Amino acid sequence: MRILKRFLILSIFFLLCQKTSISSPIPSFHNISVSLLTCEKTDRYIYALFGHSAIRIRDEARQLDLVYNYGTFDTTDPGFYFNFLHGRMKYFLSRTDYQTFIRSYLMDEQSVTEQKLQLSEAQKSKLISILQTQIKPENRSYNYDFVGKNCSTKIIDLLSESIGPDFDRSLSQVSQGKGPSIREQLGAYLKHNEFEMIGMNIFLGKQSDTLTNRSLSLFLPDTLRKRIDEMQSQERKFSGPITYLFKANPNTRGSTSLLSTLFYGLNLLLLFPILGRLLIDIRKYPVLKLFASFLSGSFLLLLSATGLLLIYLSVYSELDLMRHNFNILWCHPFYPALFFRKTSKMAAIIFLAGILTFIFLSINTMPFPAFFPLLLLLILWLSFHILPGKG
Numbered sequence: 001m002r003i004l005k006r007f008l009i010l011s012i013f014f015l016l017c018q019k020t021s022i023s024s025p026i027p028s029f030h031n032i033s034v035s036l037l038t039c040e041k042t043d044r045y046i047y048a049l050f051g052h053s054a055i056r057i058r059d060e061a062r063q064l065d066l067v068y069n070y071g072t073f074d075t076t077d078p079g080f081y082f083n084f085l086h087g088r089m090k091y092f093l094s095r096t097d098y099q100t101f102i103r104s105y106l107m108d109e110q111s112v113t114e115q116k117l118q119l120s121e122a123q124k125s126k127l128i129s130i131l132q133t134q135i136k137p138e139n140r141s142y143n144y145d146f147v148g149k150n151c152s153t154k155i156i157d158l159l160s161e162s163i164g165p166d167f168d169r170s171l172s173q174v175s176q177g178k179g180p181s182i183r184e185q186l187g188a189y190l191k192h193n194e195f196e197m198i199g200m201n202i203f204l205g206k207q208s209d210t211l212t213n214r215s216l217s218l219f220l221p222d223t224l225r226k227r228i229d230e231m232q233s234q235e236r237k238f239s240g241p242i243t244y245l246f247k248a249n250p251n252t253r254g255s256t257s258l259l260s261t262l263f264y265g266l267n268l269l270l271l272f273p274i275l276g277r278l279l280i281d282i283r284k285y286p287v288l289k290l291f292a293s294f295l296s297g298s299f300l301l302l303l304s305a306t307g308l309l310l311i312y313l314s315v316y317s318e319l320d321l322m323r324h325n326f327n328i329l330w331c332h333p334f335y336p337a338l339f340f341r342k343t344s345k346m347a348a349i350i351f352l353a354g355i356l357t358f359i360f361l362s363i364n365t366m367p368f369p370a371f372f373p374l375l376l377l378l379i380l381w382l383s384f385h386i387l388p389g390k391g
Contacts, residue, residue, distance in 0.1 A: 031061045032124055033116055036155065036239065037101075038225040040111040040248070041189055047073075048110065049196060050189050051221035053152045056098060056114065057128060065098040068131050071151030073144070084144075087318030091144040093134050093154075102245060111248045115228055116240040119163070127162035147182060147216065147321065152224045166233055172215070174230040179214035182321065187367050197370045202306065205314065205325040209365045296381070300335040303378075307332035329358040330378065338385055348385035355379060 039052040055068040072094040083089045105112050119127065134140055142149060160167050179185075183204055190197040217223045231238035310331060313322045332354070337347035355378060 031059065032128075033058045033060075034119055034124055034127060036115045036117060036225065036228055037067065037245075038113045038115075038221050039105055040113075040222070042108055042110040042248075043193060044108055044110075046196065048108075049193065050186070053155055053221040053224055054101070055131070055155060055158070057131070058098070067096055067098050067101040068135070069094045069096065069101070069151070070142075070154040086313075086316065087143075087145065087322075089144040090141050091150075092141040093131075094140075095131075095135055106246055109248045110246075112245045113225065113242050114245050115225065115242055117159075117228075118233065118236065118238055118240070123163050127158065130158060130161055145319070147219045150219055152221050153219055155224065156218060163233075167238075170231045170233055170238060171218075171227060173232075174227050175215040175218065177214050179217050181210070181365070182208040182216065183365060185217055185220060194370045197367055198374065201366060201371070202310070202327050202331060203313070203325070204321055205323045207323065208321045297339070300338060303331055304333040304335045307334070326358055326361050329354040329361075330375070344385050348382040352379065352382040352386070355382075 033056075035056040035058070037054040037056050039048075039054070041051045042048045052071055054071070057066045057068065058064070070093050071091060073089065073091050077083075077090075102112060142154070144150060147153075156171070160171075180188075183201065186200055186204075186208075187197060190200065218227065225242065228239050229237075229242055307328060310325055310328050311333065313319075314325050314328070317323070330351070334347070335351070337343045338351075355375060359375070
């Protein structure tokens with residue numbers, strides 16, 4: 001009887017073990033695909049001017065299709081732009097279903113491509129394990145850096161940790177040699193966005209011209225897509241062909257932005273005080289004189305405020321790209337000196353010398369076609385303060 005009881009206990013224990021092993025099989029990654037998604041640039045939003053990268057995980061067996069996005073931020077944060085300029089911006093990893101992700105880019109007319117990565121089951125397992133760890137609330141945020149840590153470079157870190165030295169070696173091989181500077185690379189994206197081009201170049205310092213290693217360009221999603229396409233892993237391509245999940249109508253891209261149009265319109269308007277002094281005796285027309293004084297004063301105060309911000313950021317910002325900024329030679333907080341008769345002429349001479357020095361130092365690096373209207377306007381104004389003229 002005691003032997004029969006032991007036999008029943010062992011039988012029940014064996015069946016329970018069998019049930020546990022059947023209900024929790026070893027997961028298979030054969031039907032799981034890992035892809036790099038690249039969202040091309042759009043002029044609709046400032047943060048989308050340079051594109052975007054994300055990781056897609058598709059599990060056909062479990063009917064899961066997820067997108068992991070390192071480029072998520074909270075625009076409702078009251079200190080968003082302040083922290084961004086200081087280099088203390090918090091971005092975080094988010095996860096959403098693929099249909100929700102692609103739908104937002106369809107609405108914005110933003111092209112999206114996919115490259116399926118040729119990973120082993122072990123590499124897929126490790127990559128997914130890392131993502132599951134990073135998506136936890138205590139792990140998902142990171143300090144954003146436009147060049148050093150963004151949606152593209154974080155994907156590089158993810159693939160490097162998942163695959164190991166083979167990935168690092170292959171990426172290094174396709175990223176050898178010198179390349180264009182960071183300023184030149186960003187400028188290529190802003191050909192039709194003159195307002196944004198000027199804003200970006202005003203805030204970028206000297207270091208953006210000296211960093212010319214090709215590996216540094218991997219912070220741009222388009223560059224990451226190209227390098228992944230060129231990579232070889234164990235004598236085979238690291239990824240499948242680049243395929244478009246959605247291709248935007250070319251007619252909706254590359255047009256001059258509204259801000260650029262407003263910028264050139266403002267430049268034409270600011271010519272009014274100069275033309276008023278050059279063509280007529282503006283003192284005879286009090287309303288025109290008041291309007292011209294208002295335009296001149298507003299513009300100079302705006303330049304002074306921007307110059308004050310440049311000096312502040314060059315000292316306190318944690319972004320190295322904003323330091324040693326030659327734009328302070330012409331965009332500085334000292335323009336109010338032009339409002340006083342005793343200091344006007346001497347200040348104008350000093351300011352004009354600063355502009356000419358800036359042009360001399362930056363002739364090979366600055367996109368002067370975009371800067372030309374603004375600098376020409378300043379030179380003309382300062383010349384009228386130096387030379388005797390009407391009014």
